[in-house]
Amino acid sequence: YKMPKKSVSWLILILSRVGVPETQLNSLKPKIEEEYCVEDDIMVDLILTLTDILDNLTDEFYRNFRELVIRTHLIEFHPDNLISRTYLLHVLLERKLVFPDKLGHFFAWLEAIGCLKQHNSLREFCVRHGIVEPQWEHLVEPIRPQSLPEKSLSIPKPMQSCSESADLSPGSYPQLTSHDGYKKG
Numbered sequence: 001y002k003m004p005k006k007s008v009s010w011l012i013l014i015l016s017r018v019g020v021p022e023t024q025l026n027s028l029k030p031k032i033e034e035e036y037c038v039e040d041d042i043m044v045d046l047i048l049t050l051t052d053i054l055d056n057l058t059d060e061f062y063r064n065f066r067e068l069v070i071r072t073h074l075i076e077f078h079p080d081n082l083i084s085r086t087y088l089l090h091v092l093l094e095r096k097l098v099f100p101d102k103l104g105h106f107f108a109w110l111e112a113i114g115c116l117k118q119h120n121s122l123r124e125f126c127v128r129h130g131i132v133e134p135q136w137e138h139l140v141e142p143i144r145p146q147s148l149p150e151k152s153l154s155i156p157k158p159m160q161s162c163s164e165s166a167d168l169s170p171g172s173y174p175q176l177t178s179h180d181g182y183k184k185g
Contacts, residue, residue: 008032017048018055042100042129047089049125050098050106053118054085061162064113072143073097073105101131108139115162 008031016025057065063079066088070077074091082088092098098106103122110118126133 014048017052045125045128046098046100047093049121050089050092051086053110053121054089056118057085057115057162061113061115065109065115068109068112068143069097072109100125100129102134103131104134104136104139107134107136108143111136111140112143113162117162 008028012025012028012032015028016022054062054065062085066079066082069088069092070079070082073095074082077091082091089098096102103126107119107122110116110122123133125131
């Protein structure tokens, strides 16, 4: 079996997106036969960007995000059927609820759950591909938890971080679970 020439370049790209330090990736760089530029493939960049955003949400923020998406756009789904963050993203892409030029709802969902920090990744994506940031502010108010029926979303306090990477104390490192989400160990 011969691996495609761009495979090492792809591996480096994916490892860098999941936070592997550049110093560790440098040992792989001499093995690159053909460079892969993610900016040339907008859908791959979109999937990596959105995966990174969802992966970095704490469990509580992710549950709120998932509940909000279900209540606003995936009403036929039960939360237990969206078994992972990856599967949720798959459904959003499959139904074209997110697309390179259709990110307004994603911005609004993050705003509604109180996780503005993740907007930066979306904005960087837009800049990389020359996409004008969509007008999304008008989408937020109708989907705020207090505007929706069944007010079960528990929006964390504003000072709470929406990112898993905030707590680096011993014993708090993320561990992969069978549901493709992170749990504190």
